[in-house]
Structures are given as structure tokens and as C-alpha cells.
Amino acid sequence: MIEERKITSTNYLNQTYLEEKCTLNELINILSKRWTTDVLFEIEEGNDRFSSLKKSIDLISDNVLANRLKLLEQYKLIKKTKDDSGTTGKYQYFLTPIGYKLSELLDQLCQFSDSHMNSNFT
Amino acid sequence: MIEERKITSTNYLNQTYLEEKCTLNELINILSKRWTTDVLFEIEEGNDRFSSLKKSIDLISDNVLANRLKLLEQYKLIKKTKDDSGTTGKYQYFLTPIGYKLSELLDQLCQFSDSHMNSNFT
DNA sequence: CTGTATCCGATAAGATACTG
């Protein structure tokens, strides 16, 4: 899962253009990666171990989970700390204040989609 | 741009699983398609013709614009009407009440991203 | 003017094997 973008592609240039124009595009770009919001919500609910997350979101694969955690950490939405108690896993994940703020906004969006997206299912 | 998904792929099945689990995933899936939010915002501001949208969002290509308009219409976020005045274009696009609601939520998200996403740019 | 059809390159997702 190494991400090398061809920086000369129109595809890449367009995405860069959009992200510079409005940071919303950058945010959506993170959230739209599959499983991202699920990982965020799981961590919000206190699920703080890699293996435990993997178990809860059981269709996700290792590399994708690792990738999402890294991405969320990069954007300072979650934080990873070492757990030296020794009994359980080595690392813990939890939301940062920014992460909480975002999850609140996502809750609102979720309510919106729950009430309005159904019309397309009939 | 015909979208035929291989309904047996794990990729497809996972996406379906996520969308059924929470409609938020479906909403994000629409919004994350490139140019979608830009089209939405342009229409919100009164830009109501295909050619005019094409001109404003000048890096978008015809087929992608057409595709986004169709998608937004399917989800009842915008509406398309025939304009019989004869002088200008044939069709007009405008937001539905649901579309307005969504654009308000996106404005909030936008404010969030403007204040918090910069930390990653340094 | 408002699109549609087709082809192809770029990126994302998943499977699998492996590591400190």
C-alpha cells in the first residue's frame, strides 16, 4: 500500500487544484476512503487496539486498517500512545479534540442522510 | 462513463455492506466523487446552465459534469427543468430543499476544515 | 446546447505473505 502519485497526471493536478481551492475537498478525500468513518466511530466509542478494531470491523484487511490509522493520525484526528502495562496490546488509539469535533459534525451529516437518502432506495 | 459494477467483487460487496450499515457512507460516496461539491456550490449560487457550469468549473470535462448532474438529480439534491424561453439554454438546474440542507451542512464542514486542516500543510 | 460512448491511464481496495 505504498502511495506514489504521478505528479504530472491531470488526475493528480485536478485533485491538488481542488484541495487548494477549498480544504473541504481535502477533508472529504480522507473521509471517503473506505472504512475511514467506521474506524473513527469505533475509536470514539473506546475501541482502542489495533486487533480489537480489526475484530469489530471484521471485513477490513490489515493493510487498509493500518493505512487508515496512519492517515487519521497524520491529520491529528486520532493519537497513538504506547501502553506499557504489558498485559494487553502495545498501543492505544484515541480521538483528539479535533477528532471529536469532526465526529460531531459527522453525526449531524449522518442524521441528514438517514432522513433523506432513503428516497433513493424504494 | 457507463458504470457497471461487478456485483460479485469483494470491493462491491464491502461498499454495499457499508452503505446498508449507515447511509452516511452512501452520502460520502456521492460527495467524494471529484467536482461534486463544486457543482453543488455553483448551482447554489445560481449558476444554472450546463455550459455555464462547464465554464465556471473549467477543468471539469463534459462527461464528468453530465455524470455529476445526473447523480445529484438522482439523489434529489438538484432538479432539472426545461426552459422554453428559447433565447438561452434549454435546461436549468437548481437546488431542492434537501440540496440546500446539505449545502448548509457542508458549509459547516468547510469551516471545520478551514480551521483544522492547515496543520497538515506546514 | 446538452449531453452519450468508448477507450485508457491513475488510483483505491483487497489478498497474501512476511516481519520485529
Place this chain on the structure above:
DNA sequence: CAGTATCTTATCGGATACAG
């Protein structure tokens, strides 16, 4: 336990040509 590396397939975005 918590990942990384590599490979394959699926999907998306863009270019171009064309049509009602």
C-alpha cells in the same frame, strides 16, 4: 501484537469523438 511489502483487480477520472 501491530504492522509492512508486493501483487492483482476494480473503479474512477479524463480525453476524444460523436449525436439529438
